Amino acid sequence: MLHIVACIKQVPDTKIIKMNPKTNTMDRASAPAILNPYDAHAVEEAVRLKKKYGGTVSVLTMGPPPAVKAIKKCIELGADEGYMISDRAFAGADTLATSYALTKALEKIAKHQPIDLVICGKMTIDGDTGQVGPGIARRLNIPPLTGVKKVVEINKEKGYAIVQRKLEDGYEVVKSTLPCLFTVEKEINDISFAPLPNMIKAARYQPTIWTADDLENVDRKQLGLKGSPTIVSKVWAPPKPEGGQLLEGTAQEQVNKLLSIIFEKKELFQ
Amino acid sequence: MxxxxxxxxxVYLEVKDGKIAPVSLELLGAGRKLADKRGTELAGVLIGSNVxxxxxxxxxxxxxxxxxxxxPIFEHYRTEPYMRALHDCCQKHKPEVLLYGATPTGKDLASAIATxxxxxxTADTTMLDIEEDTGLLLASRPAFGGNIMATILCKKYRPQMATVRPKVMKALSPQPNRTGKIVEEHISLREEEMRTKVLEVVRETTKKVRIDEADIVVAGGKGMGSKEGFQLIHQLADALGGAVGASRDVVEAGWIDHHHQVGQxxxxxxxxxxxxxxxxxxxxxxxxxxxxELIIAINKDPNAPIFQSCHYGxxxxxxxxVPLLIERIKEELPN
Ligand SMILES: Cc1cc2nc3c(=O)[nH]c(=O)nc-3n(C[C@H](O)[C@H](O)[C@H](O)COP(=O)(O)OP(=O)(O)OC[C@H]3O[C@@H](n4cnc5c(N)ncnc54)[C@H](O)[C@@H]3O)c2cc1C
Ligand SMILES: Cc1cc2nc3c(=O)[nH]c(=O)nc-3n(C[C@H](O)[C@H](O)[C@H](O)COP(=O)(O)OP(=O)(O)OC[C@H]3O[C@@H](n4cnc5c(N)ncnc54)[C@H](O)[C@@H]3O)c2cc1C
Known part of the structure; x- marks a missing residue:
């Protein structure tokens, strides 16, 4: 029986987020909060592994109270348990402080039931650093396997996992001891349709919520803004390019003009 | 501290196919400027087998x-041994700034070591500068899906680290006679202690031109209407001897695979x-x-934002x- 924990984050849907052109800030209210798309694949994979090998799937998030919604979404996807850590003390965390707080929560979860595998998304769509997963792995002192695109085998008795890790021009097959941590690519699976019983369970589900005081052996200096070495000093809208010249005339004339422009780069066409 | x-x-020198990866050479170019401004030296860290x-x-x-x-323990990239080596190097020689390419390997290594x-x-940096007198690194990066740029500082810790996107910085033109000092380092690592093993490396080589290396890229979007319409993009690329690129929506629609996606x-x-x-x-x-160098946009909507980001539209x-264009190109470039 495996115990798999997927780490998930609620994020603004950056595809439709609007910018306030005057202040150069994001109008967060303009974008609905969603489960980070990569994390949906992390949960899906955890649930598939559970179906194949038996076990339980827990999900963990750090976030403000409305993030409960993201946990409910994971219950719909088939997770068994949800944990959330939520406290002002966690606010303003960079990736180092985020991985610290999540690791403390994972240690507490592991006391109930030891963890065999942690699965994170490849990255979020808001901070999009991809640094939290490897950070958790280092803190738990387990191997990080980033960019997993396929899980080949998990063998708890013999204590190993075999996965395919995506590379720039292909992939590699890696064997690791268990427990370990995966960060997953989107191509690892297609999200299944949530069955009705899961939807009903999710609607009623209340996750376990912990504050910083509920976690054990926490060094408060390592939490939130205080525990974050990086500082966002300035935020601005990316410079708008000036815009180009539109070619005029009939389609044929436009095409002829375009050709004379590209053929100016003679070296390309010799 | x-x-x-x-x-x-x-600069962490990533090795790929027995050579220093292009992004690492770009970072040496960027790093040279920072080092000169700060009046300090530029060093590379090279980890591998026979490197x-x-x-x-x-x-x-x-x-x-x-x-x-x-x-030999460094034959394949693995987080654990590489991290131990680079960590050892940082503790011995204490750099002020350490840069990595924002490649799968560079990001993996940097995230582990930072912890x-x-x-x-700082992740996926696209702009770098340094304060001459304090040595504070100003690393700027796009976030929130590219909607904003943010400058990230690390005031209280050293080294200051950043991963930097490939193809953003410029490598210096090579100076064949330039030399420097090699410092050989050792760290005792035993294969039996390593918790991961690379069983196989599979290269998915395509015969086609790699889009990040091509001189001409012809990219198509959802405006091509269908997978069939998107074939025009392939035909234009073939006529020009270029590579095919695509928007994410095209990739998601399954018209072409992810290797062709251009963007964030x-x-x-x-x-x-x-x-x-x-x-x-x-x-x-x-x-x-x-x-x-030269961006050309074709779009039926005169208000499409792409016209703000092109040279000619x-x-x-x-x-x-596109069919007219292909026809004319075939006339002009018969082979
Ligand atoms: C504009 C801007 C720029 C930033 N740049 C940097 C930077 O360069 N360096 C830096 O250290 N920090 C940076 N941050 C802070 C960073 O966004 C936060 O630390 C954030 O809490 C986690 O980072 P991420 O969103 O990049 O997660 P990622 O590392 O991209 O997330 C990877 C995976 O980790 C897990 N995960 C991440 N966050 C949580 C969570 N809260 N709960 C549960 N699981 C989680 C998920 O599985 C997720 O898929 C930046 C923040 C802003 C607003
Ligand atoms: C976190 C995040 C990451 C992302 N990463 C990427 C990325 O890496 N790369 C990427 O491309 N996108 C990315 N996106 C998606 C991006 O926001 C856009 O949704 C996407 O680029 C749109 O693709 P498109 O231009 O092909 O489609 P659309 O936005 O649908 O545009 C189609 C265009 O075609 C024009 N058109 C229609 N018919 C014709 C015709 N017959 N002739 C000429 N023009 C026509 C229309 O006027 C329109 O402008 C990302 C989004 C998010 C949130």
Whole structure:
């Protein structure tokens, strides 16, 4: 029986987020909060592994109270348990402080039931650093396997996992001891349709919520803004390019003009 | 932590196919500027098996010093042994700044090490500067899907670390006679203690031109209408001897595979000519191609944002314009 924990984050849907052109800030209210798309694949994979090998799937998030919604979404996807850590003390965390707080929560979860595998998304769509997963792995002192695109085998008795890790021009097959941590690519699976019983369970589900005081052996200096070495000093809208010249005339004339422009780069066409 | 103990700008030299990866050479170019401004030396860290001969390349591209960890245990990249080596090097020689390419390997290594040192790590940087007197690194990066740029600082920890996107910085032109100092380092690692093993490496080589290396990229978007319409993009690319690019929506629609996606979550390209055809010009797409030398957009909507990011534009129906273009090119370039 495996115990798999997927780490998930609620994020603004950056595809439709609007910018306030005057202040150069994001109008967060303009974008609905969603489960980070990569994390949906992390949960899906955890649930598939559970179906194949038996076990339980827990999900963990750090976030403000409305993030409960993201946990409910994971219950719909088939997770068994949800944990959330939520406290002002966690606010303003960079990736180092985020991985610290999540690791403390994972240690507490592991006391109930030891963890065999942690699965994170490849990255979020808001901070999009991809640094939290490897950070958790280092803190738990387990191997990080980033960019997993396929899980080949998990063998708890013999204590190993075999996965395919995506590379720039292909992939590699890696064997690791268990427990370990995966960060997953989107191509690892297609999200299944949530069955009705899961939807009903999710609607009623209340996750376990912990504050910083509920976690054990926490060094408060390592939490939130205080525990974050990086500082966002300035935020601005990316410079708008000036815009180009539109070619005029009939389609044929436009095409002829375009050709004379590209053929100016003679070296390309010799 | 005494900041005066931390000196020098470092670049992690990623090795790919037995050579120093292009992004690392770009970082040596960027690092050289930072080192000169700060009046300090530029060093590279080279980890691998039989990699010592590569140090000379780093000198030719601007490094003053190269630290080398050469051992069979480093044959394949694995987080654990590489991290232990680089961590060892940082503790011994204390760099002020350490840069990595934002490649799968560079990001993996940097994230792990940042946790152990510990220090701050700025992700996917696209602009770098340094304060001459304090040595504070100003690393700027796109976030929130490219909707904003943010400058990230790490004031209280050293080294200051950043991963930097490939194809954004410029490598220096090589100076064949330039040399430097090689410092050989060792760390005792035993294979039996390693918790991961690479069983197999599979290269998915395509015969086609790699889009990040092509001089001409012809990219198509949802405006091509269908998978069949998208074939025009392939035909135009063939006629010009270029590579095919795509927007994310096209990839998601299954018209072409992910290797062709240009943009924030795809590849960054800087060809001599970039065509954006039936692509709206979302910021996430534009960040992946905006440094191309000549950008040409074809879109039927005169208000499409792509016209703000191109050098020349044609307002019109791609399904009409592209066939004309292919026909004319075939006349002009019979082979
Ligand atoms: C504009 C801006 C720029 C930033 N740049 C940096 C930077 O360069 N360096 C830096 O250290 N920090 C940076 N941050 C802070 C960073 O966004 C936060 O630390 C954030 O809490 C986690 O980072 P991420 O969103 O990048 O996660 P990622 O590392 O991209 O997330 C990877 C995976 O980790 C897990 N995960 C991440 N966050 C949580 C969570 N809260 N709960 C549960 N699981 C989680 C998920 O599985 C997720 O898929 C930046 C923040 C802003 C607003
Ligand atoms: C976190 C995040 C990461 C992302 N990463 C990427 C990325 O890496 N790369 C990327 O491309 N996108 C990325 N996106 C998606 C991006 O926001 C856009 O949704 C996407 O680029 C749009 O693709 P498109 O231009 O092909 O489609 P659309 O936006 O649908 O645009 C189609 C265009 O075609 C034009 N058109 C229609 N018919 C014709 C015709 N017959 N002739 C000529 N023109 C026509 C239309 O006027 C329109 O401008 C990302 C989004 C998010 C949130």
């Amino acid at each position: 005494n900041f005066d103990d931390y000196r020098g700008i470092w 010592k001969p590569l140090a000379s390349t780093a000198f030719v591209y601007g490094a003053d010093v190269v630290y080398v960890y050469d051992d 152990d040192l510990p220090t701050g790590l 979550t795809g590849v960054t390209v800087t060809p001599k000519i970039y065509f954006a055809i039936g692509i709206s010009g979302a910021i996430q797409h534009v960040v992946g191609m905006q440094n191309s 044609i307002v019109g129906d791609a399904l009409e314009i």
